[in-house]
Amino acid sequence: MSKESTYSRRAFLKASGAFVMLASIPYSLKAMYVDVDKLTVVPKQALSITVSINKKSYSVPADTRTTLLDLLREELHLTGAKKGCDHGQCGACTVHVDGERVLSCLTLSAMIQGKEVTTIEGLADGEKLHPMQQAFIECDGFQCGYCTPGQIMSAVACVKEGHTGSVAEIKEFMSGNLCRCGAYNGIVQSIQKVANA
Amino acid sequence: MRPFSFTKIDNAANALAAKKEKSQFIAGGTNLVDLMKKNIAQPEQVLDVTTALSSEIEDFTKGIRIGAMARNSALTTNAIVLEKYPLVSKAVLAGASPQIRNMASTAGNLLQRTRCPYFYDVTTACNKRKPNSGCSALEGENRMSAVIGYSEQCVAVHPSDLCVALAALDAKVNIENSKNKKSVISFGDFHRLPGNEPNRDNNLPENALITSVEIPSNGFQKHSAYLKIRDRDSYAFALVSVAAALELQGTRIVAARLASGGVAHKPWRWYDAEAFLKGKEATAANFSEAANIAVQDLKPLAHNGFKKEMLQGAIATALQQCLTV
Structure with a gap:
């Protein structure tokens, strides 16, 4: 086949026809394409997450979007940490990462690789409750119990941080944990009990 | 997501x-x-x-350098901060909850977005979220919105407490760009007023990041206060907040600093009130007059007229608290 034949009259007509068609697409249609393009979503991406929870090592594949709270509850079936607001406003999801209290709903799982997580499930020593768990029972520190895992994890940290000097100080340093039943007085008493033990 | x-x-x-x-x-x-x-x-x-950025808090001869990754909670326990820059610690403790302070970084605190409810509600118009869509707060529920420095485009306020203290203490923001070039932005120039580009919160260039924040050494160690007024006692954003700092010689004011949160699109300095206080006696009457000067230019919106009187009281009270704490 000679070289000239690749630029045949037919090919030229086809190409210019296609060009005219493209140019004649109304602007609104192109704008629509831009809008539709915005709706196309990049495919989900998975990671293998290795993390130590309650002194047990786990390696789980998870979507990059998975929060620590969802990893605990949905993937590892550790349902102690609760999903209240899922926006860092209620404290029901409070867990400890490397010994410090944090909100698991605002923590991406990918960011806790290689760290030590403690949840409410890891607080008791076998059948023996943690002193704070015992105190919550004795002082009526809960009613419905939904916020309780978060309250207890926060309370343990509050004592460890040494913010138990007065009722006002305890209230200030427990303000990130909401209780809709209003068991606040019992919660403050539980913390005082453990701090003074 | x-x-x-x-x-x-x-x-x-x-x-x-x-x-x-x-x-x-x-x-x-x-x-x-x-x-x-x-x-x-x-x-x-x-x-x-x-792990890419420093979390060190370093004392150097001319001030303190706070690494971009220093957690907010670190600023409330660090010995240098507590001794020489207590206003920073007081401001941080007035914000968020212990859990959030354990997580949040210093640089992130500077870069956090407004909590204007319309910014968060994607079903409403918001120029900050979607340029040229309109401002729902201007004629809407604007009780929490700005009272000064706003534009027709945006009446949102900056939510940070730490930044109010940093503004008061003339901090500097150290940044690094993609060409490895380091530069400094003074704190007053870091955050922006909304103007016609409310989608831009600050002047951090596109290909740059904050590496640290510096506070120059000062004489405000003994007399500073952070007063935050909010809808509940703790764990809420400010209606108004005041960072106040005084340097005293006997009872005479050598230097004064006043800044507020909850009033504008950026942490707001009350320069005129500061200038009035300089050289005056530290008396309730002078504090009250400084507060009057600060609030005279406020332009409240339909639902936040109360902020004027509230701020006036908060400034006078914060200045008074500088003498007792």
């Missing part, structure tokens, strides 16, 4: 090299993850900079 790739970065230069148009750096994540859940932030790539 939109899917994204996730990469852990080990130093600032690599973080900047890896950054693309739709990338976001993540540190504490306390604001970004929330914004991603609400589809307000939709990064395609999330770059974890928690």
